[in-house]
Amino acid sequence: MIRSDVLKELQPIISNQLVVCNIGLPSQELHNLDDQPSNFYMLGTMGLASSIGLGLALVQDAKVIAIDGDGSILTNLCTLTTIANNPADNFILLIIDNGSYGSTGDQPTYAGMKTSLAQMADAAGCENVIECSAQDTAAVVKDALAHERMTIIVSKCESGNIKVPVIDLDAPVIRHRFMEEVARRNS
Amino acid sequence: MSINEKIVADFVRNKIEFVTTVPCKQLAGVIEEIGRSDAIYHIPSNKEDEGMGLCAGSYMGGKRSAIIMQNTAIGVTINTLVTLIQYYNIPLPMLISYRGEIGELIACQVEMAVHTKALLAQMNIPTYHFHEQSDVNELDGILKFSFMAKKPVAILTDASFWQGA
Numbered sequence A: 001m002i003r004s005d006v007l008k009e010l011q012p013i014i015s016n017q018l019v020v021c022n023i024g025l026p027s028q029e030l031h032n033l034d035d036q037p038s039n040f041y042m043l044g045t046m047g048l049a050s051s052i053g054l055g056l057a058l059v060q061d062a063k064v065i066a067i068d069g070d071g072s073i074l075t076n077l078c079t080l081t082t083i084a085n086n087p088a089d090n091f092i093l094l095i096i097d098n099g100s101y102g103s104t105g106d107q108p109t110y111a112g113m114k115t116s117l118a119q120m121a122d123a124a125g126c127e128n129v130i131e132c133s134a135q136d137t138a139a140v141v142k143d144a145l146a147h148e149r150m151t152i153i154v155s156k157c158e159s160g161n162i163k164v165p166v167i168d169l170d171a172p173v174i175r176h177r178f179m180e181e182v183a184r185r186n187s
Numbered sequence B: 001m002s003i004n005e006k007i008v009a010d011f012v013r014n015k016i017e018f019v020t021t022v023p024c025k026q027l028a029g030v031i032e033e034i035g036r037s038d039a040i041y042h043i044p045s046n047k048e049d050e051g052m053g054l055c056a057g058s059y060m061g062g063k064r065s066a067i068i069m070q071n072t073a074i075g076v077t078i079n080t081l082v083t084l085i086q087y088y089n090i091p092l093p094m095l096i097s098y099r100g101e102i103g104e105l106i107a108c109q110v111e112m113a114v115h116t117k118a119l120l121a122q123m124n125i126p127t128y129h130f131h132e133q134s135d136v137n138e139l140d141g142i143l144k145f146s147f148m149a150k151k152p153v154a155i156l157t158d159a160s161f162w163q164g165a
């Protein structure tokens, strides 16, 4: 299974959740699969999806799923320490770890070599870290949503991409409709 | 009221409830004061771009945010300022320690100081330079302006400003 297969299985589970999605193909694939105002597509700033997601989770009550990648987590690795030390029980960080920089042509990342992101999250102090297969990811996310505890999920999948169009929404529109959705869930 | 108390009081008056900080010697007092405020969630960040991500998330969650950092951070955060904060129209007051100005003891700090205003101008970020202690009286208006315009603003605070703070 590649990332787009994982997203396809996740779609019914996360469609109605607040999702902060990683730059590049992950956002494009999610947008193509199931565009929702509850999705925040991060179009720039590689690495910051988990930070945006944590900030959002800390200040309001609705669940937040940040969909990140292995390359992106590695680019903002300190985020794991901030997440560990500022836990938000409504926060799920899903790292889709395909061992490559997917959006730039599947160059290998160190996460696909000797480095374990799950162990790094654990060492950073994150308490509920689950590494799972691509096949099990939807069930693990579903279970995490059913509990009131911050969960870090590392989904190990194969590298590879599908052809999807770029996102044509203006950034302030993405932000505005997302904020309306956040406000609606907290009203 | 000390300068640090005045800054935090202005943050609170402007409904800033989420502040991220990356430390600087000059900012130690105000960071401590942020930590003391019950109205503000203080979340230290490891790097300023990470901090701006946290601030963007908080703002979208309905809580106004701000970042406190050193001017060297401008070098770290250009991409984040341009493609997250400005691109999505997110207000972000940046209280910045302006190191490398008159009174600086560490020569290396001057190297970023000479680029700081030029970089901020290049990004069209409204920039204010606090030099005298009384300049702090502009802070309330600057914060209101940032949230009204949904833009980042830079408040550069130099060594003279912090003298005796």
Ligand SMILES: [Mg+2]
Pocket (backbone or CB within 6 Å): A069, A070, A071, A096, A097, A098, A099, A100, A101, A102
């Ligand atoms: Mg990857």
